[in-house]
Amino acid sequence: MGRGDVARISHIADSFEVHKRGMVARATFLRNIMLVSHENRDCINDEDIELLEPYTELSALDDAATRNASFAALGLLQWARAMRRYYIESKIVYPKLAALKAAEGRLSSAEVALSRAEKRLRACEDEVAQLQRNYEK
Numbered sequence: 758m759g760r761g762d763v764a765r766i767s768h769i770a771d772s773f774e775v776h777k778r779g780m781v782a783r784a785t786f787l788r789n790i791m792l793v794s795h796e797n798r799d800c801i802n803d804e805d806i807e808l809l810e811p812y813t814e815l816s817a818l819d820d821a822a823t824r825n826a827s828f829a830a831l832g833l834l835q836w837a838r839a840m841r842r843y844y845i846e847s848k849i850v851y852p853k854l855a856a857l858k859a860a861e862g863r864l865s866s867a868e869v870a871l872s873r874a875e876k877r878l879r880a881c882e883d884e885v886a887q888l889q890r891n892y893e894k
């Protein structure tokens with residue numbers, strides 16, 4: 758662990774003892790993590806990412822060092838990094854998806870208007886054809 762890493766995490770109190778009795782010790786811990794991954798990942802906010810950042814960005818927590826400590830810890834670290842990446846990328850994608858949805862709505866309205874206009878055009882063309890037939894008689 759480098760000097761910068763120690764300075765970055767000096768404000769983090771050791772919370773293992775508190776949490777090993779609580780959230781991590783529960784049998785539903787893994788199920789809750791998977792629930793966040795599959796169903797609630799869009800509920801992650803800036804604060805969640807800020808709280809994960811000291812762990813996901815710490816250079817001493819590379820995959821090899823974490824794997825040596827615990828495969829479970831490596832899995833949690835990779836999960837936290839994946840959720841962070843998802844959150845950051847979703848900030849780029851979601852506005853584009855919203856714009857796409859709005860454009861699709863406008864397209865649908867335009868297609869309905871076009872269909873009505875084509876129907877009126879066919880009626881007019883039929884009327885012109887009938888008038889032409891009557892004129893030629």
